Amino acid sequence: MADENNQAATPSINILAQYTKDLSFENPGAPRSLQARDKAPNININVNVNANPLSEVDFDVVLTLEAKAQEDEKVVFATELVYGGVFRISGFPQEHMLPLLFIECPRLLFPFARQIIADVTRNGGFPPLMIDPIDFAQMFTQRMAEEQARAKVQSLNS
Template identity: 50%
Template structure:
């Protein structure tokens, strides 16, 4: 890994792909009827990274969610959207931020389109997931790790 002194910082997306996609419509066809009230929607977001070469990393953007609950469940989804990124001339102290903030930010529009299509293909209007603040998620994760480190 370059130390940041040998050229301009460079981030390159080499590939983006669906690693795993699950869509469930457990109460169809009843769930496809018009709803009197909007469903409760829950979303969980997770980002993982691992090195796969000297300058290359795989990023996993994991989105899990549901619309409705219990007998009123409309749909559930799990998407593991992957990407391979090359980082060059990025200082070591910034690599984690680039991997956990910038890479998923670049992947998000594509993952959102996969989900919108899956929900639409399940018989519902496209589900347009709102933009995610990956910087805020990263900061919250770092604070959680710091608190956990202090308690051990």
């Protein structure tokens, strides 16, 4: 019985499923956009993370990656990937849940999402877009600071 109690209290993160929720790729200037160019297009990348509880221990974490390549004002290509994972998280103190959901889970999903983006851009006729590693801890810290600032402004306006 003591072993069962120890196992239940042992912190664990398990990935139950990973999935592509939405994937789009646009190459509006094809086939002209595939011609050699003098300089690389400007590429803007946006990243977002959301998490929703499915049960007391299961959570759906969704990583959204958007990339848009532009040459002057013309879109060379645009892609968006919404990639999710269902995680079972147990044995952690409540105060660790937000960092787990918004730092650790997307960190585990990112390599797979990065590969999908690289493949879709390559399949679209361009060199594969290899997104640099993302500092999810810094993103989380920034998001928490923004939410605290927003809450402070709302309390001042009340």
